[in-house]
Amino acid sequence: MVILVLNCGSSSIKYQVIDMEAASSKVLAKGIVERIGLAEGDLVHKPVGKERFELRQPIPDHTTGIRLVLDALTDPAHGVIRSLDEVKAVGHRVAHGGEFFPESCLVTEEVKEKIRSLFEIAPLHNPANLEGVLSIEKVLPGVPQVTVFDTSFHQTIPAVNYMYALPHAYYDKYRVRKYGFHGTSHRYVARVGAELAGLDFLRSKIITCHIGNGASVTAVLDGKSFDTSMGFSPLDGLVMGTRCGQVDASAVTYIGEKEGMSYAELNDMMNKRSGVLGLTDLSSDMRDIDRAYDEGDPRAILARDMHYGRIKKFVGQYAAEMGGVDLIVFTGGVGENSEEMRESVCSGLEFMGVKFDPAANKGARGVDKLLSAPDSRVKVAMIATDEELMIATDTYNLVK
Numbered sequence: 307m308v309i310l311v312l313n314c315g316s317s318s319i320k321y322q323v324i325d326m327e328a329a330s331s332k333v334l335a336k337g338i339v340e341r342i343g344l345a346e347g348d349l350v351h352k353p354v355g356k357e358r359f360e361l362r363q364p365i366p367d368h369t370t371g372i373r374l375v376l377d378a379l380t381d382p383a384h385g386v387i388r389s390l391d392e393v394k395a396v397g398h399r400v401a402h403g404g405e406f407f408p409e410s411c412l413v414t415e416e417v418k419e420k421i422r423s424l425f426e427i428a429p430l431h432n433p434a435n436l437e438g439v440l441s442i443e444k445v446l447p448g449v450p451q452v453t454v455f456d457t458s459f460h461q462t463i464p465a466v467n468y469m470y471a472l473p474h475a476y477y478d479k480y481r482v483r484k485y486g487f488h489g490t491s492h493r494y495v496a497r498v499g500a501e502l503a504g505l506d507f508l509r510s511k512i513i514t515c516h517i518g519n520g521a522s523v524t525a526v527l528d529g530k531s532f533d534t535s536m537g538f539s540p541l542d543g544l545v546m547g548t549r550c551g552q553v554d555a556s557a558v559t560y561i562g563e564k565e566g567m568s569y570a571e572l573n574d575m576m577n578k579r580s581g582v583l584g585l586t587d588l589s590s591d592m593r594d595i596d597r598a599y600d601e602g603d604p605r606a607i608l609a610r611d612m613h614y615g616r617i618k619k620f621v622g623q624y625a626a627e628m629g630g631v632d633l634i635v636f637t638g639g640v641g642e643n644s645e646e647m648r649e650s651v652c653s654g655l656e657f658m659g660v661k662f663d664p665a666a667n668k669g670a671r672g673v674d675k676l677l678s679a680p681d682s683r684v685k686v687a688m689i690a691t692d693e694e695l696m697i698a699t700d701t702y703n704l705v706k
């Protein structure tokens with residue numbers, strides 16, 4: 307059964323076409339559309355056994371990106387299927403499932419409505435995720451679709467970690483609480499990382515750092531999410547591409563009053579004009595920030611130091627919350643590629659048993675690897691996340 311997986315992130319679309327009934331689920335093609343909404347977008351399409359195909363053009367939104375992906379998949383030269391009819395099911399990543407979706411499910415009108423009802427609190431993601439579902443409905447009518455939610459893995463977070471110290475009425479009325487995101491990725495890399503480090507996943511203290519354009523850190527205690535840095539929405543926690551992360555809420559109401567900004571404008575400012583983009587006025591893409599950093603741009607230096615520094619703060623916090631840590635995992639676009647980030651976060655953590663191996667870190671990308679010295683009490687690993695495989699598996703199980 308051929309399954310198409312679409313993972314619409316805030317700045318990217320990752321996709322895979324997987325034959326789930328082949329001997330051991332066989333990937334036919336994978337690829338990524340990046341820099342959506344920036345001046346120049348990219349598509350990199352990697353068909354297995356054929357030459358890769360690249361495209362560079364402005365990609366203003368996710369619908370345009372999805373159209374380019376479907377064209378690439380059926381192209382006579384670099385395509386992997388003759389026609390879209392070969393696709394028997396489509397799995398989608400959806401960022402916010404709120405309290406509605408503890409598990410993956412088949413798309414119905416009600417599911418679409420609930421995803422839509424969460425637009426306000428996941429403005430960079432849920433609209434793109436629903437756009438994916440609706441685009442597929444148009445080109446592949448009648449093909450079953452499954453949604454897999456970032457929030458599902460975090461359902462195990464205890465109230466002591468998910469409640470905000472706001473009046474209880476807002477939780478009762480509106481379910482205002484921490485939900486957490488990137489759950490599919492945190493779940494996958496924690497398990498694979500534990501295996502690589504020779505740990506029992508169900509009896510370990512693991513800190514997973516998913517650092518991409520969106521970024522979050524999760525404390526995984528005995529196989530379950532125990533705490534995570536994103537909150538009610540994917541805005542909280544770390545410094546991100548365009549999101550501010552943790553900030554004193556009164557600083558925001560103060561700016562709103564001074565500037566006469568509406569709540570919607572404030573939300574927009576914190577989600578789309580903050581983070582490393584807001585700090586530098588340069589770019590939301592860490593590769594651009596790295597370049598400016600190397601050239602000595604003081605704003606890029608501050609932004610990167612703040613970003614990395616805050617990851618380290620969460621590592622410390624979560625180690626304290628779990629009473630220690632056995633394994634620290636890095637993943638996501640930055641986590642899988644940036645030697646500097648991983649080294650910076652792990653430096654100075656010798657006091658808690660982290661013995662980082664800079665030689666192992668050097669050049670580590672693409673292939674899962676331990677980055678700690680053999681005698682390090684706390685293991686460190688880079689694990690390439692595979693949200694798509696998790697999504698394909700859930701999709702197959704629901705559709706077959």
Ligand SMILES: Nc1ncnc2c1ncn2[C@@H]1O[C@H](COP(=O)(O)OP(=O)(O)O)[C@@H](O)[C@H]1O
Nearest residue numbers: 315316317318518519520591592593639640643
């Ligand atoms: N070689 C690299 N070095 C540093 N950062 C990188 C590298 N390759 C990709 N990235 C960064 O990864 C981020 C995108 O990560 P990704 O996980 O794909 O994001 P999202 O899913 O949130 O859209 C971008 O900021 C990009 O600059």
Ligand SMILES: CC(=O)OP(=O)(O)O
Nearest residue numbers: 315316401487520540
């Ligand atoms: C929830 C979230 O931030 O996702 P992404 O990293 O894909 O933007």
Ligand SMILES: [Mg+2]
Nearest residue numbers: 315316518520
């Ligand atoms: Mg992502």
